[in-house]
Amino acid sequence: MKEALLEKLSNFIAEGDAEEALKVVEEALAAGIPPLEILDKGGTRGMDIVNERYDNGEAFLPELVVAGDAMTEVVQKIFSQMDEAETKANKIGTVVIGQAEGDVHDIGKNIVAALLAVNGFEVHDLGIDVPVKKFVEKAEEVGANIIACSTLLTTSMPYLEDVVHLLTDMGKRDKYFYIVGGGPVTTGFAEQMKADGWGRTAFDAVELCKRLVKNGTPGTKLEIVDSQPSN
Amino acid sequence: MSMNLKVQKLLNNLDKAYTGPICSVKDWDIKIIPKTIMGKLKEHGLEKTYDPDNPINTDDELADRFFKAGYELALELGMLCEDTERIIKIDEKELQECMRDYQRENILGSGQDQVVMKPRRPEDPYPPLLAASLGIVCSEENYLPLVEGIIRYKKLVDVLHGPTLATVYGRTVRSGTPYETLMGRYESQLKKEALWRAGREGMACTGVAGAVTEFGHLAGAPALAGTGNVTMSLCPVELKCTFSNFHRIMQGLNYGHKIRAGGFSYIGGYAGPPEGAVLANIATDLLIPTILQSDYTSSYVYDIQLFGNCGRKALWANSVAIQAVSRNTRFMRNKIVNETAGPCTEMFLYEAAMGLMNHCVSGASKTTQPRSAGGRYTDYITPMEAWWCGEVFKSCAGMTRKTANEIAKKILPKYEDQLKNPPKGKPVQECFDLKAQRPSPEYQAIYEKVRSELIELGMPLDKVYYE
Numbered sequence: 001m002k003e004a005l006l007e008k009l010s011n012f013i014a015e016g017d018a019e020e021a022l023k024v025v026e027e028a029l030a031a032g033i034p035p036l037e038i039l040d041k042g043g044t045r046g047m048d049i050v051n052e053r054y055d056n057g058e059a060f061l062p063e064l065v066v067a068g069d070a071m072t073e074v075v076q077k078i079f080s081q082m083d084e085a086e087t088k089a090n091k092i093g094t095v096v097i098g099q100a101e102g103d104v105h106d107i108g109k110n111i112v113a114a115l116l117a118v119n120g121f122e123v124h125d126l127g128i129d130v131p132v133k134k135f136v137e138k139a140e141e142v143g144a145n146i147i148a149c150s151t152l153l154t155t156s157m158p159y160l161e162d163v164v165h166l167l168t169d170m171g172k173r174d175k176y177f178y179i180v181g182g183g184p185v186t187t188g189f190a191e192q193m194k195a196d197g198w199g200r201t202a203f204d205a206v207e208l209c210k211r212l213v214k215n216g217t218p219g220t221k222l223e224i225v226d227s228q229p230s231n
Numbered sequence: 232m233s234m235n236l237k238v239q240k241l242l243n244n245l246d247k248a249y250t251g252p253i254c255s256v257k258d259w260d261i262k263i264i265p266k267t268i269m270g271k272l273k274e275h276g277l278e279k280t281y282d283p284d285n286p287i288n289t290d291d292e293l294a295d296r297f298f299k300a301g302y303e304l305a306l307e308l309g310m311l312c313e314d315t316e317r318i319i320k321i322d323e324k325e326l327q328e329c330m331r332d333y334q335r336e337n338i339l340g341s342g343q344d345q346v347v348m349k350p351r352r353p354e355d356p357y358p359p360l361l362a363a364s365l366g367i368v369c370s371e372e373n374y375l376p377l378v379e380g381i382i383r384y385k386k387l388v389d390v391l392h393g394p395t396l397a398t399v400y401g402r403t404v405r406s407g408t409p410y411e412t413l414m415g416r417y418e419s420q421l422k423k424e425a426l427w428r429a430g431r432e433g434m435a436c437t438g439v440a441g442a443v444t445e446f447g448h449l450a451g452a453p454a455l456a457g458t459g460n461v462t463m464s465l466c467p468v469e470l471k472c473t474f475s476n477f478h479r480i481m482q483g484l485n486y487g488h489k490i491r492a493g494g495f496s497y498i499g500g501y502a503g504p505p506e507g508a509v510l511a512n513i514a515t516d517l518l519i520p521t522i523l524q525s526d527y528t529s530s531y532v533y534d535i536q537l538f539g540n541c542g543r544k545a546l547w548a549n550s551v552a553i554q555a556v557s558r559n560t561r562f563m564r565n566k567i568v569n570e571t572a573g574p575c576t577e578m579f580l581y582e583a584a585m586g587l588m589n590h591c592v593s594g595a596s597k598t599t600q601p602r603s604a605g606g607r608y609t610d611y612i613t614p615m616e617a618w619w620c621g622e623v624f625k626s627c628a629g630m631t632r633k634t635a636n637e638i639a640k641k642i643l644p645k646y647e648d649q650l651k652n653p654p655k656g657k658p659v660q661e662c663f664d665l666k667a668q669r670p671s672p673e674y675q676a677i678y679e680k681v682r683s684e685l686i687e688l689g690m691p692l693d694k695v696y697y698e
Contacts, residue, residue: 054499057499057504057536057544060265060499060500060501060502060503060504060507061260061497061499061500061501061535062260062261062262062264062265062501062503065260065261066261101405101406101407102405102406102407102443102444103406103443104467104473104475105467106467107468107497107500107501107535108535110260111535153406153443154368154395154397154609155395155404155405155406155411155441155443156405156406156443158403158404158405159405183538183605183606183607184368184606184607184608186607186608228651228652
């Protein structure tokens with residue numbers, strides 16, 4: 001029964017059916033399955049399914065987003081069953097993400113946001129054309145540990161740098177990991193602005209966030225995740 | 232004072248942005264678009280029609296079935312206005328009227344540099360137009376010689392779009408700020424000087440390449456006023472628009488410009504599989520002239536996993552979408568190829584050749600090129616890429632889709648395994664002499680090798696020559 005319930009949960013998450021996924025979580029909790037096991041063997045498996053389907057070109061952005069939404073609800077439900085210390089210990093991280101000021105191209109950023117949610121991060125998506133101050137304000141409000149900013153436009157790249165300057169000037173640089181990405185954003189630019197991380201693809205961004213929250217120290221060095229290095 | 236008909240129609244659609252059905256952007260992206268597209272594909276039996284073995288479609292019946300489904304999709308969906316989160320819907324009468332009243336040609340530029348854009352059918356012998364370049368960033372000091380080189384050959388490049396300035400008087404351009412306002416005027420002035428230096432003063436310009444917001448357009452458009460010039464307005468993906476789009480178009484009409492409005496469709500994005508992106512792209516090509524009153528549309532299918540559109544899926548999707556609209560309407564469209572490899576690489580030349588051959592034989596009226604190195608790196612652009620794009624795009628006019636498909640089948644395997652890992656190539660200073668306006672010997676040799684190979688395979692590149 002336990003295996004069947006966990007499999008049902010992973011399938012509902014992969015399909016993005018939050019309502020049914022939450023029902024299964026309740027059933028699993030009532031059956032005495034430990035919350036963390038539900039999250040790990042039900043939730044994580046569901047994430048793996050949708051990740052793989054997207055990577056193989058069998059699932060697309062809408063499926064990623066709805067699966068990410070379902071996973072977020074499941075994580076919230078499971079965390080509500082844990083005490084504060086347990087919740088804190090098991091939360092992977094909280095990310096504030098947005099498209100830099102002046103830039104309305106959001107599809108790449110949306111994929112990163114969806115994949116982060118699917119992979120268990122709490123994601124606060126500020127959308128497009130986000131003023132520099134808003135990134136820091138939101139991160140403070142939600143207690144984030146990662147600020148992620150991307151752009152496809154060279155004329156919005158200076159704003160990526162402005163986020164670092166603002167964090168530094170506010171004396172908060174060591175509080176947040178700051179990661180950057182997007183078409184024209186190179187590792188050289190990320191290094192020059194003293195960002196904490198750069199990823200080439202959306203999957204790289206997820207791996208980057210995992211690495212930073214596990215081993216990183218904000219404001220010390222640039223972590224690069226590049227699954228497709230250029231020739 | 233009587234109102235211009237285009238302005239009147241544009242205002243009617245702007246009014247709908249305040250009165251149309253309410254829909255949030257998230258619901259539009261995640262529910263309405265995928266559900267309606269997948270439903271339409273199923274209804275018309277178009278699921279899994281993507282044919283990886285034939286990257287350039289030769290099946291007219293398939294193109295027409297896609298057109299019918301795309302036409303219905305356009306009428307069912309309309310476009311979402313992001314600012315008001317209301318849908319701007321059109322009825323069939325409005326769409327039919329737009330198709331019926333659509334102009335027979337667009338005259339761009341003036342005097343001896345004037346060119347005529349015409350609707351093209353698949354395999355049309357009328358040569359399409361080439362605008363160069365896409366907004367690839369270049370150093371301020373390289374801008375003038377680079378643009379002068381890009382537009383040097385009348386037979387290859389018809390319209391100037393131009394690279395994007397990295398700085399203005401040495402200062403970084405921040406979009407939406409006074410730096411952008413200053414840049415808008417500055418870029419227009421530099422363009423005019425480059426046109427004069429190249430002896431092509433009458434060549435059409437398609438707005439300010441570096442203008443991300445209205446500020447750059449407002450500043451730059453007056454310097455490029457006149458009916459031969461163009462204002463560009465690009466919409467968010469999929470089938471969405473903003474007040475910024477309306478704003479730019481209204482401003483373009485104020486200055487007597489032609490309007491080029493665009494919207495792209497992403498394989499792997501909200502439209503889903505290649506077949507879904509085809510439908511979304513057809514709907515885009517029908518809705519943009521009807522709602523935004525464009526004189527021509529700028530749209531294409533892009534593969535989100537490859538950051539470009541020279542892979543098999545995107546070639547196929549673009550071929551079907553372009554053919555569908557070319558066979559069933561007179562709408563003129565600017566179709567962009569997104570290369571991923573950089574200057575001075577064989578791969579760039581292959582990618583450009585496959586993408587442009589496909590767009591040409593499928594019925595595109597114009598393109599804007601190149602997007603060398605995916606437009607990612609400063610100064611990774613030379614005039615050579617623009618010349619190559621012009622040579623291929625124009626030479627392929629009149630070629631059959633069957634021949635093009637056979638060439639694509641032979642060339643694609645030469646680069647498709649590198650699409651996720653493309654060579655960056657070289658910056659302009661390492662592979663092109665901007666004083667002599669000639670490529671380096673290395674780049675020249677790469678060009679000659681690829682050119683000979685394509686001629687041997689049947690691409691009629693000897694039809695166009697430099698003069």
